[in-house]
Amino acid sequence: MLAESRLTKAERALVEAVRSGAVLEGGNEIRAELIRDLLLGRHVDRPDPRGVQLSGARVVGALDLDFVQSPVRLRLADCEITEIVTARSARLSALDLDGSRLPAFHADRLRVDGNAFLRGVVANTDHPQGAVRLTGAHIAGNFEANGAVLTCTRGPAFMADGLHVDLSVFLRRGFTAHSDDHHGTVRLIAARVDGDLDLNHSTITNSAASAVSARGAQVGGNVYLADNFTASGAGPAASVVLHSANIGGMLLVSGELSNPGGPVLDLVHTRSTSVYLDDRLLCAETCDGRRKMRLAGFTYASLDHTGWERWLHWIRHHTVDYAAQPYQQLAAVQRAAGHDAAARRVLITQQEDLRDRGDLRSRPWGKLAHRAWGVVGGYGYRAGRTAVALLVVLLMAGAAGVAAGQVPTSPGHYAAERTKNARAPHTPCSLVEQVGLGIDRGLPLGATGLRDRCDLNTATRQGQAFTVLIWLLQGAVWALATLAVAGYTGLIRKIT
Incomplete structure (x- = not known):
């Protein structure tokens, strides 16, 4: 003192x-x-x-x-x-x-x-x-x-x-x-x-x-x-x-x-009621993807004046590495606002990012299968694509039946012809019967019964070749039918 x-x-x-x-x-x-x-x-x-x-x-x-x-x-x-x-x-x-x-x-x-x-x-x-x-x-x-x-x-x-x-x-x-x-x-x-x-x-x-x-x-x-x-x-x-x-x-x-x-x-594991990020933050004069941010685990209730498409662009091109949660969060916010189409778009983009930056990069066959699944079924978010693909494969099966009815195996006989149960056995099938044969063979379940009158002659090499072809188409029908059901019920989306 x-x-x-x-x-x-x-x-x-x-x-x-x-x-x-x-x-x-x-x-x-x-x-x-x-x-x-x-x-x-x-x-x-x-x-x-x-x-x-x-x-x-x-x-x-x-x-x-x-x-x-x-x-x-x-x-x-x-x-x-x-x-x-x-x-x-x-x-x-x-x-x-x-x-x-x-x-x-x-x-x-x-x-x-x-x-x-x-x-x-x-x-x-x-x-x-x-x-x-x-x-x-x-x-x-x-x-x-x-x-x-x-x-x-x-x-x-x-x-x-x-x-x-x-x-x-x-x-x-x-x-x-x-x-x-x-x-x-x-x-x-x-x-x-x-x-x-x-x-x-x-x-x-x-x-x-x-x-x-x-x-x-x-x-x-x-x-x-x-x-x-x-x-x-x-x-x-x-x-x-x-x-x-x-x-x-x-x-x-x-x-x-x-x-x-x-x-x-x-913003990893950050929580906020609402969020607004200005466009210039990541896309200043040009948007070349060099400016990055971390978003894994970031949760929010709403995007205040930030368009979901802009936010999706940032997740896809301006995050350091792939993470599923930012996509899931954005989709949940859009779905809560009643924008189901936007939510599907977000989740499809997530799968594309997974293919390009996720673990699939180390598995070439897995990446190829993932890409095919995206084309055929939109990763389960566009099940209509799968239904169209299923219809196309069934038409291919019908076309295979028609083709089999045109390929001769010997004079007067074809790879697909009428069976002994038909009124005129071992004669060429009609066009309707040929189409029905292909579809009947291609359908995994629910046979039409046409094969009792018109079927492939598996005793010939030509008939065996068409049999193998239709087996492959039948396998594709099985796979597409399964994916269509899974897509409509959301099973694939829940797994991935």
Whole structure:
């Protein structure tokens, strides 16, 4: 504690300002130790609830607020603070550092009973723990750092893992953060924000890792990454990581995201009530598929102003690898809205993507069979195709019967002729009988009975050849009939 007799004129004026609730303005030089004493209730028996208020001052020395419990607020506006400010495990009524310049602010487990303002703060450091650090902190009001400029070369610019804010977090209106650290620039991992998370009009960059990482964050309201929001990252991690985040409102992304070494957006296992992604996010000047995102496990109730066809295009051409869930989710949303045709289109595209990027790539025959199934039956989502194919094969069987009735085996005899049960045995079958023979042979079930009067002569090579041909057609009829039934009942779709 500073002795009363050692206080300077400016410091005595600050003591009187705390007693009366006034703001001490001007270019005064104040020792950091006095600020700590005043927050602890020293020098003033009954401090005004407005607390310690300095504007335009120069604070010298280490401002150590660790474990300080104070019923009054701290306001250092437009001040120059010469050393790192620490407030670990402290509790303050309110905090306001608007417009101040300082090396860094480290306040793990800080508790603020009201709002915490770092608007316009400028912090530049190479400290490995970051420029602004609020790990595990709890702020009962809003947290605002609008217009702040944070730079850290060896650590995150804004480190707030486990932060809990009862209202909203605003990092907007010119908020700028840069880091060269592999831990990321702005970190809100496992943070809880009961209101909105707003990063509109902010610029966040990192030369080695993610620009924004909010893995596992819980946001009760909306997440805004729009209106001139810029995030530039590097490496395999996405520029913006919202992996496993839970968003109670809308996720709005319409800024400029870039990452030359990996995806721009990670929404793996993220949950949101609604989502809007601007076209320019992935298809800026051209849509060449180079900008990617991760979507596996992302769930939402609606696409807010984002057309399902555009979303389908992104899943197909702008995801890092194939995953079934994004297609299933989009189809479920379309089906819930009554757009069954759109849902079928989505699921057919899923099968095409599975063929091109899924496990089928390592199985050439499986890939070929999958492609054939798509052509014949639309992967079970266009069963009408299968019915048409079944009809075509039956017509081929009828044509085979006609052909057999035209191929001679010996003078006056043909590969298909009347049987001994007919009125004129061993004579040529009529055209109707030949067609009926082919269909009768091709049908797996439900024979027409024509073979009692007209059948293939299997004692001849020609008759045997036509028998084998019709067996093959019969097998095709079996397969197509099975697929048609499965397609109409949804069995194939349930399996795949």
